[in-house]
Amino acid sequence: VSRFNDITMAPPDPILGVSEAFKADDHEMKLNLGVGAYRTEDLQPYVLNVVKKVSCFIYSCSCLLHESVLCVYYICFEYVLKFDITFSYKICRQKILCWNGESISGTGSLRLAAALIERYFTGSKVLISSPTWGNHKNIFNDARVPWSEYRYYDPKTVGLDFDGMIADIKAAPEGSFVLLHGCAHNPTGIDPTPAQWERIADVIQEKSHIPFFDFAYQGFASGCLDKDALSMRLFAARGMELLIAQSYGKNMGLYAERIGALNVVCSSSEDAKRVKSQLKRIARATYSSPPVHGARIVANVVGNPDLFNEWKEEMELMAGRITSVRKKLYDSLIAKDNSGKDWSFILKHIGMFSFTGLTEAQIENMTSKWHVYMTKDGRISLAGLSSAKCEYLADAFIDSFH
Numbered sequence: 589v590s591r592f593n594d595i596t597m598a599p600p601d602p603i604l605g606v607s608e609a610f611k612a613d614d615h616e617m618k619l620n621l622g623v624g625a626y627r628t629e630d631l632q633p634y635v636l637n638v639v640k641k642v643s644c645f646i647y648s649c650s651c652l653l654h655e656s657v658l659c660v661y662y663i664c665f666e667y668v669l670k671f672d673i674t675f676s677y678k679i680c681r682q683k684i685l686c687w688n689g690e691s692i693s694g695t696g697s698l699r700l701a702a703a704l705i706e707r708y709f710t711g712s713k714v715l716i717s718s719p720t721w722g723n724h725k726n727i728f729n730d731a732r733v734p735w736s737e738y739r740y741y742d743p744k745t746v747g748l749d750f751d752g753m754i755a756d757i758k759a760a761p762e763g764s765f766v767l768l769h770g771c772a773h774n775p776t777g778i779d780p781t782p783a784q785w786e787r788i789a790d791v792i793q794e795k796s797h798i799p800f801f802d803f804a805y806q807g808f809a810s811g812c813l814d815k816d817a818l819s820m821r822l823f824a825a826r827g828m829e830l831l832i833a834q835s836y837g838k839n840m841g842l843y844a845e846r847i848g849a850l851n852v853v854c855s856s857s858e859d860a861k862r863v864k865s866q867l868k869r870i871a872r873a874t875y876s877s878p879p880v881h882g883a884r885i886v887a888n889v890v891g892n893p894d895l896f897n898e899w900k901e902e903m904e905l906m907a908g909r910i911t912s913v914r915k916k917l918y919d920s921l922i923a924k925d926n927s928g929k930d931w932s933f934i935l936k937h938i939g940m941f942s943f944t945g946l947t948e949a950q951i952e953n954m955t956s957k958w959h960v961y962m963t964k965d966g967r968i969s970l971a972g973l974s975s976a977k978c979e980y981l982a983d984a985f986i987d988s989f990h
C-alpha cells in the first residue's frame with residue numbers, strides 16, 4: 589500500500605472547471621464569461637504592444653537574460669526601484685515610507701502578507717468582503733490566519749451594502765486587517781464612491797485597523813491608473829500604515845509571468861527596514877526569489893516615459909472595450925425585455941465583472957440551453973463578451989431570468 593494512500597482528492601477549482609467545460613462545447617455561439625482574463629473583440633487573448641516591444645528588447649540583451657543586473661547574487665526583490673506604479677511615482681515623494689517588493693503576482697503578494705500577519709500579528713483577524721474572490725479564503729486558511737466577513741453586496745439593489753459594511757468593520761476587534769479591493773471589486777463589480785472610501789477610511793482609523801488592499805485590476809475600472817489608485821492614495825494621504833498586494837497579471841496581460849509587488853507602507857523607515865527583512869526571509873524560505881522576466885517587462889514599461897504612455901493608452905482601449913460591451917448588452921436587454929426588470933446594474937458595475945444575481949438553476953439554464961459558461965456565484969466577466977454576441981447574451985439572460 590502506498591504511503592500516499594491517505595491523501596484525499598482536493599476539490600476541483602471552480603473557475604478552471606468552467607473553462608474545461610467551455611472547451612469541450614462546440615456550439616458556435618458559446619461564451620466563456622467565467623475567467624477574469626482580458627479578451628479581444630475576437631475573444632482571443634491579447635498581448636500588449638508595449639509588452640511585445642519590451643520583450644524583443646530584453647531578448648536582444650543576452651547579458652540581461654538570467655541574472656539580476658543589480659548584483660552578482662540572483663535575488664531580485666528590489667530589481668528596479670520604480671517598479672511599483674501604485675506608489676513610487678506619486679506617494680513616495682510625499683515621504684511615506686514603503687517597501688516595494690517584487691513578488692509572485694497578486695496571489696503570491698497576498699500569501700506573503702498573510703505569512704507576515706500570521707507571524708507578527710498572531711490572533712489578528714483579516715476581514716474580507718462578502719462575497720470576495722474565492723482564493724482569499726484559501727490563502728488565509730492556508731496561512732492559518734483567522735478571517736471573517738463584512739457585508740458588501742446587497743442583493744436587493746444589486747449594489748453596495750454600505751451601511752452593513754461600515755457596521756461590520758466597526759464591530760470587528762480593534763487592530764484587525766481589513767482587506768479591500770482597490771478597484772473593480774471581484775466578483776461584484778461594485779466599488780465604493782470617493783465619499784464612501786473616505787467614510788471607510790474614517791472607521792478603519794477610528795478602530796486602529798490596518799487597511800490591506802488587494803490591487804489586481806489597476807486600470808481596468810476607469811481605464812486610468814491614477815483614478816483607479818484613488819482609494820489607497822486617499823488612505824495613504826492620511827498617513828495610515830497599509831499593505832498593498834499588486835498584480836501586473838491583468839493590466840499588463842502578464843498572467844502567466846506571475847509578477848506583482850507587495851507594498852508595505854510603514855510610518856518610520858526603521859519599521860520599513862525590519863518589515864522588509866522579514867518579508868525577504870519568508871520569501872527566501874518559500875520560493876527564494878520572484879521570476880525576473882515579468883519584472884523586467886514591467887520595469888522597462890514603467891521606467892520609460894514613452895512606453896509608460898503607450899501602456900496607458902492600451903489600457904484605456906482594453907477598459908474601453910469592456911465599457912462598450914456593457915453598454916451594448918444593456919441596450920440589447922432594454923430593447924428586448926418588456927418585463928420591467930431593472931438592468932441598470934450592468935452599467936453601474938465597473939471593471940471586468942458584474943454580479944448578475946442569477947440563481948444556480950438559472951445559471952444551469954444559461955449553460956445547458958445557451959452555452960454561456962460562468963461561475964456558480966452568478967458572476968460574469970464582460971471581458972469574455974464581444975459586441976457581436978451581446979444580443980445573443982441578452983436573449984440568454986431574458987430567458988433564464990424569467
Ligand code: PLP
Pocket residue numbers: 624692693694695696721769774802803804835836837838843848
Ligand atoms: N485578487 C483578485 C481580486 C483577483 O481577482 C485575482 C485574480 O483573479 C488576484 C488577486 C490574483 O491575481 P494573480 O495572482 O493572477 O496576479
